[in-house]
Amino acid sequence: MLTSCKSVYKGLQRTNGDVNCVRQFSPAFNATLYSTQVNILKHHLSGLLFFKQMPDSSLRVVFANEMGFKFFDFEFDRHGNFTKHYLLPKMDKKAVVKTLRQDFELVLLRPDLSQAHVATDNNFRYVVVPTEKGNNYYITDSACTKLERIEKSSVRKPVVKVWMQHYTQGTPDSIRIEHQNFRFNISLQKTEKKQ
Numbered sequence: 001m002l003t004s005c006k007s008v009y010k011g012l013q014r015t016n017g018d019v020n021c022v023r024q025f026s027p028a029f030n031a032t033l034y035s036t037q038v039n040i041l042k043h044h045l046s047g048l049l050f051f052k053q054m055p056d057s058s059l060r061v062v063f064a065n066e067m068g069f070k071f072f073d074f075e076f077d078r079h080g081n082f083t084k085h086y087l088l089p090k091m092d093k094k095a096v097v098k099t100l101r102q103d104f105e106l107v108l109l110r111p112d113l114s115q116a117h118v119a120t121d122n123n124f125r126y127v128v129v130p131t132e133k134g135n136n137y138y139i140t141d142s143a144c145t146k147l148e149r150i151e152k153s154s155v156r157k158p159v160v161k162v163w164m165q166h167y168t169q170g171t172p173d174s175i176r177i178e179h180q181n182f183r184f185n186i187s188l189q190k191t192e193k194k195q
Contacts, residue, residue, distance in 0.1 A: 007156040017118030021144035022127045026109040028170030034188035041183050045071060049188055061104055103177050106150050106162045124148055
């Protein structure tokens with residue numbers, strides 16, 4: 001059967017539209033705390049993930065357990081550069097760093113839209129951003145008023161899906177990242193910091 005080689009994006013129709021409409025969904029992380037569950041293959045980590053906007057406009061992403069034991073500490077500067085300040089030695093592998101970096105880049109929603117275009121299907125609007133190995137799809141309702149999901153894809157199918165829902169004051173209350181080819185899922189639920 002040859003259907004498995006067909007792209008799930010084959011039915012998209014290229015159309016005119018403003019690719020910049022997806023920028024409104026870029027989270028305005030200032031000092032935002034999330035209760036977090038991470039499942040990587042057979043391992044389960046839980047704790048608190050903190051997004052902190054720094055004075056130099058960079059954004060720190062720190063994940064630690066409730067006792068303060070740090071799993072990772074990453075930085076994304078305002079130009080899109082990435083710095084790994086710390087990663088738990090057991091997890092510190094090039095592929096893990098690359099995967100986490102790409103996952104959080106999707107969440108930060110700061111795509112380079114210079115090569116992007118708009119496409120539609122019967123239900124949704126897609127801002128299509130070409131990447132090295134496929135595309136990133138920022139999928140909204142037809143009027144671009146609600147972010148449905150983000151998909152990082154190979155040529156034929158999604159490899160990572162991201163959902164960010166229930167925005168309040170510019171940040172989503174929940175974020176879910178699911179890898180499609182292996183068990184690697186991250187689930188975040190916004191929590192209020194105690195004063």
